[in-house]
Amino acid sequence: MSAGDWRDRGRSALERLVRASAFERVLISTAALVLSMFVGVLIILAAGRMTTCTTAATTFFGVGFCYDPFAIYDSLFLGALGDPINPLFKPLQGEFAAPFRRGWTPLNSQMAVTLRETTILIFTGLGVAIAFRAGIFNIGMQGQLVVGALATALTVLWTSSLVSGLVGTLVLIPFGLAVGALAGGLFGAIPGALKAYADANEVITTIMLNFVATSVALFLVANPFKDPESPANETVGLPDFATIPSVLYEPRDNFSIIALGIALALVGASYYLLEHTSFGYDIRTSGIQPEAAEYGGVDAARTIVSSMTLSGAIGGVGGAMYVLMILGNYQTGVPSYGFDGITVSILAGNNPLGVGFAALLFGVLKSGSIIVDVSTDVPPQLVGVLRGLIILFVAMPEFFRMIGAKFVIESDEGQAVATDGGVVEDNGGGSDE
Amino acid sequence: MEPAVHLDGITKRFPGVVANDDVDLLVERGSVHALLGENGAGKTTLMNVLYGLYEPTEGDVYVDGDGLADGDDSPHRYAQPPKRFDSPADAIDAGVGMIHQHFMLVDPMSVTENITLGNEPRKWGGLAVDSARSRDEVVDLCDRYGFDVDPDAAIEDVSVGVQQRVEILKALYRGADILILDEPTAVLTPQEVEDLFAVFEELTAQGKTIIFISHKLGEAMHAADDITVLRDGKNVGTVAADDVTREQLAEMMVGREVLETVDKPPVERGESVLTVDHVSATDERGVEAVSDVSFTVHEGEVFGIAGVDGNGQSELIEAITGLRKPTAGSVAFQRDDITNWPRQRRIDEGMAYIPEDRHERGLVMDFDLTENGLLGSQHTPPFAESGRIEWDRARTHAQDIIDEYDVRPPNRDAKASSFSGGNQQKFIVGREFERDPSLVVATHPTRGVDIGSTEFIHDRLLDLRSNGKAVLLVSSKLEEVQGLSDRLAVMHDGEIMDVVDPETVTEEEIGLLMAGEQLPEDSAARSLTEAGDRSVAAGGESQ
């Protein structure tokens, strides 16, 4: 086999790589991730030059830096898993000890934090993804989550006096989740209906509704429903039987494997919905080509409203989970799960199956940022920056395509025409006349 | 001969396509030169090369009267080196102006602002546009070339004909000596076309050179001095308009004898299938586009609608197929009043629809054929059972269409966007016909489709008619509607001017109707406005 042959093979492999769409998505997301991490290194180094310290944590090119990016990424990623690696395990240096640290168990409490963040992010990510697939930019996920959380907290609090014990758990948890879904769904239906029937742009209305949701929730929790005992703006705590019981993990970790199970089931259900049902076909068609969907008998308005309702409902369940699993009541200052859901969905290419992985990654980042905060001097806001960078890079696939294309020499010169002798037409473009 | 333009061996390749293959073109100064060819022949690409929008893969562009004055075609003999146009700005500087098929005008701006865009006269050291001076300059320009255009009107308020004139003025304002017009007559009424050709004469009289792109033989012969025919990206030849016959030109265009006769067997006309009763509808801007239209389509009949594009045909068809709500009137299908039916129900009850825009509506470009074959049937058994899609059946269905309708995909699982226009259209036709419809609404079913596929689609439409189905056909190709229809309605400005017998009516008479005038009293054409006046549709051969 000649060298030229090899090169051709390599090239066509690369070509496939650059063109293949599903695989391309994964590649772009990975590249975006790597690039963001790299920019993160630069930011950490720069920050390390701006602060003062007695001894440099690391030295590059003879310049001392106060923060060591690799140590920080170590705490960020491995810390989030509860430090699983045996310090003696250094395969790069040829030292092979047992890879896992003695005493490490996947049931550790940091792992619980990671997984509980992942759980909530799966909900918000799926919600955003479904709206996205219908061609709707649901920036209002945060608001839908807040409304779902608040509604769940208030109704479960109110009904918890009626039942108790195991029966209470079996009744209240599904009830609370349903209330969250209902509230989030209704709140999501508002911008959906506004878009469908009043032609109001959803990007603007959902941003506005986020502010409305947060402000109204603040008002309610600071005034009529405030816990009089507490200095913070929060409701009275739910009774223990009204929160999701933790299995395998310690109750104080506020994580339930059941919740994760529900989230993963929803991942599968969303995938099935989009790929194997008529409603999913309607959603996907409206998302990529609304005119064709209309032609194919899809009721555009109804699809917009129903997909936004579904999206909001999933986010609302996320809010309910947040209350029932993590908080045990409602308090202001809900973390930005909704916005992170957008990142998760974009990173996952709006594919439900990808959402699972992307949510885990962000769960790790969020959980790891706590370790970074505790064990290093680097501010945990770093994760916020990384989040922004990841979105930015994922948003510019063209950039990666260009880099990819640099390696693919124009090989398709002159290979003409389609099978019937007609001219191959591009996407919406039309031929040259 | 003093050439104004010489394109020397132009080749333009796009990924996967050779749009122009070693094309030479010589255009005489002060003449009108038609660039004739079928859709996809590479006419627009060639002109985009001349205008600097595309860079040629190979070949040279010469645009310079002085340098070309020797009259020798050999490029090495020119006084000047070939031009390199990296952008339209370079072409404009060299005196080349182009009027695109889709006008490049900014709707909310005024005529003057559009004409001067990019070349605004300034005052106060460039800090402000000198509005008074630009207006004066535009008025002067209009006077010089005898254009009647209001310089202060907003573009969105003036007619298409005026917009085209603004485009010409824009080019002249930039000092163009060579004007390229891409399909200038496509959007005009016959009267406006005549006005445009008068403008051509005025311009050439003042020394301007005009190149216009067309796929219509008649207007090329009528308006041009010379005609260059392109086919499949190659130059087939340049002829003087006076020395050539229609038949010769047609043969040059398609590369073989054109057989335009359609064999139309007589068919018994049956029950009425579609009744459109006093329907009015508005366009996107809320302006009335369809006014009080009524007609009936019967079983075993092809009912054709002719007219210049944009005279309400699209809105009328959308009102019938459920994509647009009529503002007045009613639509009946078989025995039901369907005016308020949702689109899905119309599909389910047997109304097939070949939409005019296959990229926008007919196909989801990002879907493969299996998914596209499902479009419109995604809720219907056997493809969907209780909300669940039966992908196996959908796959078989798509394969059946591919086999039956001779669709040639580049590869299995290819997205619709990677298909050629003809194959895309054949797939749509197949999908719609396979619904076993009682009515087929076909709009421009052969637009942008090669000849072979066109004949195939025509045959299938007539098969439907023979099987007693009703066909409503809209096309801007006169030969097509005239040849296929049993009755032919002509639309102008949202109204049906008349319904005539396509066999007895002449092309000139259709032109009159398309321009909004009535048939003369002594016309031999039979008016068939009254539905049900004949029990048997016309049969036999028709031209």
Add this chain to the structure above:
Amino acid sequence: MSNATLERTSDLSTRRLAGIAALVAAAVFVLWGLVAPASTPGRILRVMFTKSALSATLRLSVPIAFAALGGIFAEKSGVINIGLEGLLIISAFTGVYATDVTGDIWLGLLIGVVSSVLLAALFAVVCIEFRADQIIAGLAVWLIALGLAPFASQVIYGGPNTASVETFNTITIPGLAGIPFFGALFDASPMVYLMFVATVASWYTLNRTSFGRWVIASGENPKALDTAGVDVTRVRYAAVLISGLLAGIGGAALSLSLGQFVGNGQTMVNGKGFIAIVAYLFGNYNPVGALLSTFLFAGLDALQLRLQAAAIIAVPQSLVRTIPYVAVIVVLALFGKTRLPEAAGEHYESGEDR
């Protein structure tokens, strides 16, 4: 996605009707207040028409108005800049930091503006060069700034809030400043004056200069501009950089009028960038209209604080804050569609895009 299938055509007559109705309501309110000074409208009027209320309105308007003006340029040119919030945040922080380092507030302002222009340039490259979806990229700009500014503050000052620096001195025009109510216009921070200048300059640029016409054409029909020989890409770059410049002034003015950057939660910018988007949509892309709607929102905020203090109406602040947002939703719902520039949100590629 986000092909910005945004709405065309505005229903002008309904919009005008609504405007007239609002004016009538306002007139009734004012009359009532004037006739019966002891009534609630009368007392509200008294609080409303104080010099301090106007001066607070002006102060609160500055960041919103500048960001709105910037947003107009970007969106008119066809690039929807939803990252205005991020531009405000980054310049608010950098402005204070640079003032702290250099000791010169004007230099601080300048460096703050530069930081915002740089971030806008990044946004422009990503959108124009790499064809990113404008909404997503704008979101990224916001999130990056939202992370970066508190991060830098933490690194430099050990907390999300920076140290205090000097603030702008008010410029008082003797005599005129004494006029009741309107005197606030002549006794204000230089940034307030600059806001008026910038509004007029923006209006002039958009309506009277060649560049302004190119910006409009680039947003309405970029191909028309391209074929007229003007480089669409350059016009769009310029417009986005201008949006960075203007938003940068707004952000730095915000933090430098307080003398500190506050980086908790949503930071001190706290949605002003999004209000700015609303303001220019309300103002129908007209700089003067955008300024007026900014006054409306800022005035509402200023008034609410005063009403609270004067114990006239006890509406919780958190609810009053929602008024502009709810107002936007209601207006969008009732009168739909602001007419966005035809090509807004679309990538434009000149030449060989087949």
